[in-house]
Amino acid sequence: GDSVTQMEGPVTLSEEAFLTINCTYTATGYPSLFWYVQYPGEGLQLLLKATKADDKGSNKGFEATYRKETTSFHLEKGSVQVSDSAVYFCALTAGGTSYGKLTFGQGTILTVHP
């Protein structure tokens, strides 16, 4: 079945540090890939997405590139802020028997200190 694996957390950084959160996936066919962010006490918000190989999703300074050859979709940001502290989820949706189902990684807690 489909699966998503995220790097273990939590991740603690100082403000303005570089962020990478690794995400790899297993899926049949050509899934769409997403990063969602969950701020404390809130629901999930779509951060960025990519629907085909080599697509780069970007939003709010975050970027991720759909790498089919390495089945990866790593999240990066060049300079994090305290306001980026949240839980980040990598997810995918594939076709076939998984039609419509979002498969999530386990989430990575990011804490940014001033």
Next chain:
Amino acid sequence: NAGVTQTPKFQVLKTGQSMTLQCAQDMNHEYMSWYRQDPGMGLRLIHYSVGAGITDQGEVPNGYNVSRSTTEDFPLRLLSAAPSQTSVYFCASSYIRTGGFGYGYTFGSGTRLTVV
């Protein structure tokens, strides 16, 4: 504001009680779904619907029922609450587009349920 509305935000149940978690969206999305979020496990799909009158099971459906009588509403029913159903529940909706769900999903703010 347009979006997905979930009620209640918090609920405490006793073991064996039943209740319904409400979910409504005003974006005319065909697809709606329920997830539960447990620590260290990400989100897992409970049930989903691709349109009014059509529902199907997800990854963890046991102990839950759903129905979809209108496009807007997708309630989740707990038949006989158990402590293992203590979790945060999220409702999500999406358009169904040719080629997949590339638009992503819109999530509600969640219902935190505790079963004692």
